[in-house]
Amino acid sequence: MAEFINQWGDAIWQGFIQTMQMTVISLVLSVLVGIPLGVSLILTRKGGQAENPGLYAVLNAIINVIRSIPFIILLFLILPVTKLIAGTTIGVQGVIFPLVVSCAPYVARLMESAMLEVDHGVIEAYQSMGISTTKIVWYVIIREARSPMILGLTIAAIGLIGETAMAGLVGAGGLGDLAYQFGYTRFQPDVMYAVIIVLIVIVQIIQSLGNAFARGLKKN
Amino acid sequence: MIDIQHVSKTFITGKNKVEALKDVSLKVNKGEIFGVIGYSGAGKSTLIRCVNLLEHPTSGKVLVDGTDILKLNRAGLRKLRRKIGMIFQGYNLLETANVYDNVAIPLKLEGVPKKEIKARADKYLRIVGLTDRSKAYPSQLSGGQKQRVAIARALAHEPEVLLSDEATSALDPTTTDSILELLLKVNRELGITIFLITHELNVIQRICDRVAVMEQGRIVEAGTVVDVFTQPKKQLTRQFVRNESNFKIPDEIYKDLLKTGELVSLTFLGESAKDPALATLARKFEVLPSIIAGGIDQLKDQSIGNLLVHLKGETGQIHDAVAYLKAQNIIVEKVTG
Ligand SMILES: Nc1ncnc2c1ncn2[C@@H]1O[C@H](COP(=O)(O)OP(=O)(O)OP(=O)(O)O)[C@@H](O)[C@H]1O
Ligand SMILES: [Mg+2]
Numbered sequence: 001m002a003e004f005i006n007q008w009g010d011a012i013w014q015g016f017i018q019t020m021q022m023t024v025i026s027l028v029l030s031v032l033v034g035i036p037l038g039v040s041l042i043l044t045r046k047g048g049q050a051e052n053p054g055l056y057a058v059l060n061a062i063i064n065v066i067r068s069i070p071f072i073i074l075l076f077l078i079l080p081v082t083k084l085i086a087g088t089t090i091g092v093q094g095v096i097f098p099l100v101v102s103c104a105p106y107v108a109r110l111m112e113s114a115m116l117e118v119d120h121g122v123i124e125a126y127q128s129m130g131i132s133t134t135k136i137v138w139y140v141i142i143r144e145a146r147s148p149m150i151l152g153l154t155i156a157a158i159g160l161i162g163e164t165a166m167a168g169l170v171g172a173g174g175l176g177d178l179a180y181q182f183g184y185t186r187f188q189p190d191v192m193y194a195v196i197i198v199l200i201v202i203v204q205i206i207q208s209l210g211n212a213f214a215r216g217l218k219k220n
Numbered sequence: 221m222i223d224i225q226h227v228s229k230t231f232i233t234g235k236n237k238v239e240a241l242k243d244v245s246l247k248v249n250k251g252e253i254f255g256v257i258g259y260s261g262a263g264k265s266t267l268i269r270c271v272n273l274l275e276h277p278t279s280g281k282v283l284v285d286g287t288d289i290l291k292l293n294r295a296g297l298r299k300l301r302r303k304i305g306m307i308f309q310g311y312n313l314l315e316t317a318n319v320y321d322n323v324a325i326p327l328k329l330e331g332v333p334k335k336e337i338k339a340r341a342d343k344y345l346r347i348v349g350l351t352d353r354s355k356a357y358p359s360q361l362s363g364g365q366k367q368r369v370a371i372a373r374a375l376a377h378e379p380e381v382l383l384s385d386e387a388t389s390a391l392d393p394t395t396t397d398s399i400l401e402l403l404l405k406v407n408r409e410l411g412i413t414i415f416l417i418t419h420e421l422n423v424i425q426r427i428c429d430r431v432a433v434m435e436q437g438r439i440v441e442a443g444t445v446v447d448v449f450t451q452p453k454k455q456l457t458r459q460f461v462r463n464e465s466n467f468k469i470p471d472e473i474y475k476d477l478l479k480t481g482e483l484v485s486l487t488f489l490g491e492s493a494k495d496p497a498l499a500t501l502a503r504k505f506e507v508l509p510s511i512i513a514g515g516i517d518q519l520k521d522q523s524i525g526n527l528l529v530h531l532k533g534e535t536g537q538i539h540d541a542v543a544y545l546k547a548q549n550i551i552v553e554k555v556t557g
Contacts, residue, residue: 121308121310121312124308125306125308125312125370125373126326126329127274127301128272128274128301128304128306128383129302129305129306129330129373129374130297130299130300130330131298131329131330132298139325139329140314143317144314144315144316146316217316218316219315219316219318219357219359
């Protein structure tokens with residue numbers, strides 16, 4: 001055991017750091033894109049506060065198209081754009097952009113469905129008090145939906161961890177890559193098992209934190 | 221205060237057209253409690269929602285305090301809406317905010333100064349009797365308490381008008397009474413005009429000054445509550461009013477009674493209740509009155525007595541007796557079945 005840790009500890013630690021980097025940065029960027037996108041969806045949809053069927057249809061289509069492309073394919077499909085935006089297509093830096101492209105629409109959907117759960121009556125009550133739509137979005141819709149939104153983000157984060165495993169293909173490293181390189185290519189299953197255990201622990205922790213946080217925000 | 225003129229509203233969903241309001245006109249005076257009653261789907265909610273433009277009329281005019289609200293721009297509409305409070309059947313509180321915040325947040329969003337927010341929230345929570353629950357969350361409150369929070373939230377804007385869309389419809393009778401009591405207090409002590417809609421006659425009876433009866437998008441009858449109660453003109457109104465005071469007599473008994481005379485329903489109100497009219501009747505005419513059933517309806521400012529009376533005697537005598545009763549300001553109606 002001690003020997004195993006001596007030999008592989010550093011590699012696993014490094015993989016862990018890379019995975020966390022990719023996940024956290026992509027998640028933050030995806031949230032920055034996904035929440036406004038989700039808000040746009042609920043506002044422009046039929047019966048929304050800024051009903052706009054055309055815009056809604058466009059946004060909806062874009063999200064659906066991106067979401068139907070598997071990440072591994074998307075990764076290669078948008079290589080030229082990645083190069084343009086990130087300056088490189090390899091390493092952690094090169095994989096953030098495709099991760100965000102893949103994750104942001106997912107986040108938008110999760111946020112949309114969380115926000116759709118907000119009782120329309122409450123929104124109407126605030127409209128009847130002469131409160132602007134912008135404030136209603138922030139102080140009523142997002143506030144009321146924050147618990148399911150956190151749960152949605154938890155799901156997105158866990159999904160991202162899975163996608164980062166494929167990022168290894170463009171040399172971004174990370175735990176998934178480690179498991180693949182050593183466990184599969186070089187046939188050292190013990191490394192693979194160790195990585196799997198680390199991944200399980202990470203996912204468990206994220207889910208538990210997400211659940212606890214969501215419960216804390218729920219207030220009922 | 222509220223002047224609705226020839227308002228129509230047609231909903232179009234796909235190929236379906238629903239005419240929810242058809243040329244509705246009514247006026248709500250400053251300081252009164254005006255109620256609209258009607259069955260489900262009559263268009264009551266649509267009507268009340270036209271007053272703060274949660275629903276836009278297809279045609280017609282709505283004046284609030286003299287302002288043509290359909291001509292307002294966004295900012296103007298927001299300002300107007302702050303003068304009009306609204307409460308709902310479903311309370312519509314923030315589940316994630318406690319009682320105090322439910323009252324305070326809208327004020328904050330309107331830009332009311334901090335100190336003022338605290339003062340107002342405290343004041344109106346006291347008025348609705350919820351000071352000691354201010355840290356509780358809506359999920360920890362009963363329906364009646366939630367409606368009180370909603371009322372405090374509406375009052376905290378210090379509106380001139382309060383709109384109520386079935387505010388008591390989800391509550392049990394006792395809680396309904398206490399909320400009606402509160403609305404009456406709001407009307408009397410704060411001078412707030414109340415425009416409410418309901419399908420419960422009890423609500424109209426207890427607190428309204430005037431009432432309109434609605435059916436299929438039209439107002440079929442309107443007037444003071446006393447008039448509409450004592451002399452309902454339309455079939456629908458009778459249905460509503462009689463639901464409360466109608467005495468159901470078994471057919472058998474009814475047939476027996478008709479063999480020996482006539483059945484009349486007498487409605488007494490105010491002064492006419494004081495004289496012993498029936499006793500006098502027996503003396504003056506060859507008619508023997510016997511009371512089959514009776515009851516009293518308590519309206520906001522007066523009570524209405526109802527008696528179902530059997531008049532035994534000859535047709536001519538009965539006729540004279542009825543004329544006498546009518547002369548005593550008693551509303552007499554022949555009961556035929
Ligand atoms: N947004 C809408 N779209 C389409 N039809 C509507 C809409 N709102 C109301 N209606 C229709 O308009 C009619 C009147 O509805 P409204 O809600 O005003 O009735 P109501 O008298 O308030 O009934 P209830 O007592 O059930 O609340 C109904 O036939 C209803 O189906
Ligand atoms: Mg309704």
